[in-house]
Amino acid sequence: MSRFEPFVRILFAVLFAVPGALHLTNLTHFALSVHDFGFFNASTAVVLAVLLAPTELAIAAAFLSATGLRFAYSLTVGLLFVYSIAIAIALVQGTSVSCGCLGANSPPISWTHVALLGSGCVLAYLARWSLLQRDQTNTLEMPTN
Amino acid sequence: MATITPAGVRGIGLISLLIGCLAFPEYSLGEDRPAVVFDRSSNQDHASTTRCGLYALKAASSALGVDLSTEKLFGDNRFISTPEGSTGGDLISACRQFDLGAAPVTGLTSQDLFASDTPLLLNLSWRGGIESGGHWVAMIGTDGKQVQLYDNVLGRRLKDPGELDLLWDGSAIAIGRGEKDASNAAFRLNLISMLRRAIWLIAAVLLMLSMTWFLNGLGRRLGHRADVESTRRPFVLALLVLIGVAWFSLPSYSIADALHVRSCVGIASVEDERHGREDDPVQFIRDVRQLKNALLVDVRLARDFDRGSIPDATSLPINASPEQWLDFARRLENAEQVVFFCQSAACPWAATCASRMRCLEREAFVYAGGYRRYVEESTITPIDGEAD
Numbered sequence: 001m002s003r004f005e006p007f008v009r010i011l012f013a014v015l016f017a018v019p020g021a022l023h024l025t026n027l028t029h030f031a032l033s034v035h036d037f038g039f040f041n042a043s044t045a046v047v048l049a050v051l052l053a054p055t056e057l058a059i060a061a062a063f064l065s066a067t068g069l070r071f072a073y074s075l076t077v078g079l080l081f082v083y084s085i086a087i088a089i090a091l092v093q094g095t096s097v098s099c100g101c102l103g104a105n106s107p108p109i110s111w112t113h114v115a116l117l118g119s120g121c122v123l124a125y126l127a128r129w130s131l132l133q134r135d136q137t138n139t140l141e142m143p144t145n
Numbered sequence: 146m147a148t149i150t151p152a153g154v155r156g157i158g159l160i161s162l163l164i165g166c167l168a169f170p171e172y173s174l175g176e177d178r179p180a181v182v183f184d185r186s187s188n189q190d191h192a193s194t195t196r197c198g199l200y201a202l203k204a205a206s207s208a209l210g211v212d213l214s215t216e217k218l219f220g221d222n223r224f225i226s227t228p229e230g231s232t233g234g235d236l237i238s239a240c241r242q243f244d245l246g247a248a249p250v251t252g253l254t255s256q257d258l259f260a261s262d263t264p265l266l267l268n269l270s271w272r273g274g275i276e277s278g279g280h281w282v283a284m285i286g287t288d289g290k291q292v293q294l295y296d297n298v299l300g301r302r303l304k305d306p307g308e309l310d311l312l313w314d315g316s317a318i319a320i321g322r323g324e325k326d327a328s329n330a331a332f333r334l335n336l337i338s339m340l341r342r343a344i345w346l347i348a349a350v351l352l353m354l355s356m357t358w359f360l361n362g363l364g365r366r367l368g369h370r371a372d373v374e375s376t377r378r379p380f381v382l383a384l385l386v387l388i389g390v391a392w393f394s395l396p397s398y399s400i401a402d403a404l405h406v407r408s409c410v411g412i413a414s415v416e417d418e419r420h421g422r423e424d425d426p427v428q429f430i431r432d433v434r435q436l437k438n439a440l441l442v443d444v445r446l447a448r449d450f451d452r453g454s455i456p457d458a459t460s461l462p463i464n465a466s467p468e469q470w471l472d473f474a475r476r477l478e479n480a481e482q483v484v485f486f487c488q489s490a491a492c493p494w495a496a497t498c499a500s501r502m503r504c505l506e507r508e509a510f511v512y513a514g515g516y517r518r519y520v521e522e523s524t525i526t527p528i529d530g531e532a533d
Contacts, residue, residue, distance in 0.1 A: 020349075021342035024387075026254040027395060028310035035404045042404035050395065054387035058380060061349035067357050068380030 008127045012076055013063035015120065019101050020056030027053060033100030037090050055079070070135075073128035077121055084117035198231030198266070198281035199224060200297035202239055205264035205320045208285040213243055231281065236266060236318055245320060246327030250334050253315045255306035258284055258292050260337040263330040264320045267294075269312040269468060280468075284317070298447060299468065307395075308471055311404075352383045440480035442473070444487050444494045445516065455486065455519050463494045486512035486519075 023030040027049050034052075035045035055075065062072035087109045090097060098106045099113055199218050206213045218224070224239040225231050231239075233249060240247035250265075258265065261284070270279035282296040291303040319334065321327030356379035441458040443450050450460040461473045477483070485495040490513050499509045512519075 017346050021345045024345050024391060025256065025342055026310050026315070027391060028307060029254075029315075032311060032404065042401040045404060046395075046401050050391050051388060054384060054391045057345060057349045058353070058384040058387055060346060061353045061383065062380050064346075064350050065353045065357070067353045068377045071377035071380050 005127055005130055008123060009063045009066075009069070012072075012120075012124065012127075013060045015060075016056045016063070016076070017060035020053060020058075020060050022102065023049070023053035023100075024057055030100060033098060033106075036095075036097040036100075037086060038093075038095055038097075039086065039089075052079075070128060070131055073124050073131065076124040077128065080117045080121040080124060084114050084121060087117065088114045195225055195228070195230040197297055198236050199239065201266050201281040201283040201295065202236055202320070204283040204285055204295040204301075205266060206243070206245060208264040208283070209245075209320065209322055211243075211245065211322070217243075229279075233266075233268070233316075233318060236281070240318075240320060240327075244323075246322065246324040248319045248321070248324075248327040248331035249316065250319055250331045251316045253317060253334060253338050254341075255292070255309040255313070256341065257334055257338045258306060258309075259287050261319070261330060261334055263326065266318040266320065267309070267313055268316060269309075270314070282468075304468075308468075311471060312468060349383065349387060352386055353379055356380075356382045438480055439482040439484050440476060441512075442483060442485045442498065443516070444485055444498045445492075449488065449516075453520075454516060458486075461498065463498065482510065484510045484512050487515045489515040489517040 030053055031046045031049035034040065034048050035042055040048060056079070059072050059075055059079070062068050087099065088111075090109055091111060091114070096108055099109045100106050101113075196219065203213050203215070203218060218239065224235045224242075226235050237247040237249070264286075265284040267282050267284055268279035269282055280296065280298075282294045284292055285295050285301070286293040288303055290306070292306055292309070293301060294304050295301045317334075319327045319330040321330055360378050360382070441455055442461050443454045443458040444461055444463050445454075446462050447460060450458075450462070454460070459473065459476055461469060465473070483499075485499045487493075487495040492515060495511045495513070495515070499511050
């Protein structure tokens with residue numbers, strides 16, 4: 001897994017960079033997308049939009065700059081898990097909303113989104129586990145005075 | 146004497162670049178264009194909502210100095226293919242018919258409009274809210290930090306760009322004197338839009354690196370070894386800065402209020418269809434003068450409002466465009482009660498509007514006598530007494 005870690009990192013960087021930048025340049029629309037899911041009132045939707053858009057961009061930046069990788073992977077697992085659950089609940093409830101993943105012209109939510117986000121969640125968890133294993137190995141091999 | 150280390154130089158460079166990147170999104174690449182001389186009175190048509198696209202096109206061509214023949218444009222409704230009005234395809238066909246260029250653009254935000262050097266046609270809607278179709282407006286220029294819009298309902302006005310994002314899905318039609326002009330304008334807009342997003346990403350990466358450099362430097366001074374890959378501190382600091390920037394870049398108006406009105410109106414419409422008149426909750430008639438912080442809402446058509454209304458009343462016509470609903474949402478912020486009135490007791494629109502507003506978490510009343518009663522008595526009195 002560690003051999004593929006850089007590729008996984010770039011994949012997640014792109015995965016978060018595109019929506020993160022789209023959401024941050026149009027916070028109003030992102031708040032609208034969050035609100036459309038029907039889980040939160042308007043004020044909470046705005047606060048969530050202001051918190052989530054920078055988080056997505058920060059995760060992308062962390063993967064690109066190799067900074068705080070373990071934390072970035074943990075956040076990735078958390079975000080993708082929450083997103084997939086939210087979409088699944090909305091689909092079960094029969095809510096027809098745009099996924100909001102690609103800005104204003106995003107396609108409507110579907111089970112494909114749930115499958116993709118779920119797979120991403122598992123991949124991010126494996127990458128984080130791999131990183132932890134590597135760090136533990138490095139610590140053991142480090143000479144002591 | 147203090148010396149500047151290579152790491153210090155790199156850090157200063159990174160921070161300078163970061164400041165430059167963060168400042169870029171506010172930079173307008175488009176020149177402020179003067180207001181277009183446009184004869185509003187001859188193109189004002191409050192009643193026609195199906196012709197909004199053609200009126201917007203006429204305004205856009207006027208901004209380019211091309212005067213389209215009204216008779217040919219509106220003549221046999223050939224550029225209006227749906228009951229709601231013209232589609233984007235209709236308007237592009239109309240442009241080609243009159244030797245104008247038209248190119249569709251998608252994925253824009255309101256800030257990108259400042260980079261446009263040509264008029265644009267924008268389709269505004271609540272996106273799933275009260276209106277199924279959209280309303281066409283022309284973006285005919287910019288003035289400082291505002292964009293100039295024109296439509297046949299409200300005429301020409303300046304609009305805060307952030308407000309547009311709630312109503313506009315980012316698609317537009319660039320209008321030019323020829324196909325090449327329009328295509329170039331569309332390409333330029335797409336490029337600027339992508340660049341603005343890329344700049345945000347670069348800024349975030351630089352911010353992350355700057356924080357790492359700063360914390361590493363601090364760690365060395367304090368005698369600690371910082372593990373860049375595993376520590377979460379640079380990440381958290383960079384994230385806090387980004388959240389701060391995002392918070393301050395929010396539009397000045399209350400998005401929450403606008404969202405609330407949007408969902409409220411949408412939900413009420415569905416319930417109205419289900420329950421009909423039986424579910425009409427508006428039974429309140431009260432002396433308006435006794436209400437403090439009340440917002441008086443005139444629901445008559447805009448042309449009637451222009452002829453005269455109760456002092457301090459706000460216009461929210463029954464056929465209000467998404468923009469007018471948004472204006473209304475902003476005015477609601479300081480209101481504790483909302484009083485709707487129409488022309489007379491025979492007019493049901495005030496009650497309809499009030500019933501749509503039932504989830505506003507504000508007291509809603511109907512002044513049943515309407516404007517006619519106000520004019521007759523020059524005062525507002527309860528009609529049928531007060532109800533809770």
